[in-house]
Amino acid sequence: MRRFYLESLGCPKNTSDSELMIEKLRKDGYIYVPSHIDADTIIVNTCAFIKPAIKESLKVIDDYLKMKKDVIVTGCLLQRDIKLPIKEGKHLKMIRLNEILGFEGRAFTGENVSKNYIEPEHYRYIKIADGCSHRCSFCTIPQIKGRYRSKPVEIIMKEIESLDDSVKEIILVSQDTTRYGIDIYGENSLYKLLKKIKKVFKGWIRMLYLHPLYLTDDVIKIMSEEENFTKYLDIPFQHISDDVLKSFRRGYYEKDVMRLIEKIRKNGNIFIRGTFIIGSPFEKERDFEKLCKFVKDASIERLCYFIYSPEEGTELYKSGYLDKKILLEREKEFYRISSEIRERVNEDLLWKHLKILVDGKEDLYYGRTEYDAPEIDNIVYINQKANIGEFEDVEIVSFTDTFLFADKLQEDNKKRGNKNNRVPRDQKRRDKNYERRT
DSSP: OOOEEEEESSSSHHHHHHHHHHHHHHHOEEOOOOSGGOEEEEEEEEEOSSSSHHHHHHHHHHHOOOOOTEEEEEEGGTTTSSSSSSOBTEEEEEEHHHHHOOOOOSOOOOOOOOOSSSSSEEEEEEEEOOOOOOOTTTTTTTHHSOOEEOOOOHHHHHHHHHHHHOOOEEEESSSSGGTHHHHHSSSSOOOHHHHHHHHHOSSSSEEOOOOGGGGHHHHHHHHHTTTTTTTTEEEEEEEHHHHHHHHHOOOOHHHHHHHHHHHHTSSSSSSEEEEEOOTTOOOOHHHHHHHHHHHHHHSEEEEEEEOOOOOOOSGGGGOOOOOOOHHHHHHHHHHHHHHHHHHHHHHHHTTEEEEEEEEEEEEEEEEEEEOTTTTTTTTEEEEOOTTTTEEEEEEEEEOSSEEEEEEEETSSSOOOOGGGGOOOOTTTTOOOOSSSOO
């Protein structure tokens, strides 16, 4: 039997597919190993959303070939309608994802009750749909994944009900989570799905990729009122300027975004994670200035951005691009603003008592608040020993723009941190990648 290792690149949707691939191959008699060093064959589940992702995928493939490993390439790279600089050979095979998992088309919405092989066992990505039926002018997802397809409720519930007690958080993902059910039930069915889930799962319930057009009042309400829904909304706004949004073909405008944010703020302490694209061909200086003012005035707690990437096969591909100097200046300014916002938000959390989910241990144990998704948001470092995979009650005692530091609360809830323990503002800070893996 051949031993294989799987390298999963890109977004949590890819992670979900990768977990299922590992499970299927194990059932077929192959041996999964957690390190490429021990593997005879490497499977690379690629990402190809934008040029940097394609570049990373090709580099990973090349690195493994240089190690004299047999490499199987699958995933999004093979589903982009582009010419690839690699060819099949003795040590390189290219197999589409649907051939490995045994489904038709580009989008997988079948059952996935595999265990976690890649991510920690205490949180689980649940893919509730695949593909996208929007035709945003900058985006390659419809080309890669095809039209939007929801996974039937009964399959989703079976996946969740199959989880064991070690899973403390489920994260619902798709390319457009708020559109759930429209294609198979004839109406937006996310709220109905959430009501079913909360009856059977008592840990944290988080949602990613919430398109602004379909984020309904009832979904916001259940998030704000039910304790086990994380107070966290991941929304790809992309921009705030009407001219840029129109060029993106997003289907909404500034007034719609402002109305949505007002509704969210009226529902209590919900953190918004906003994703934005800067430097697109139609972004004038006034558009960029308006975006900067918006993210500050709207107090978007978790900011993420991409530099516009002209992608072959999209409507904007032949529209040109901005001067590189202008792009670098705008990126630098937006990063400065996002860093200031992160630091201000973290300062507001100082001395607060919060529940965190402990993810692991480096020099210190670390975890996340309900306001932070895995790998992309803040990390909370704990000054005492903690239980990995469990919830801990802590008090925030110091902060930087990307990290929080906490003391565990004693049972009497009276233990407090030393206020002189605050991290100096000029301390060298470890940079954290805030560009969302899409």
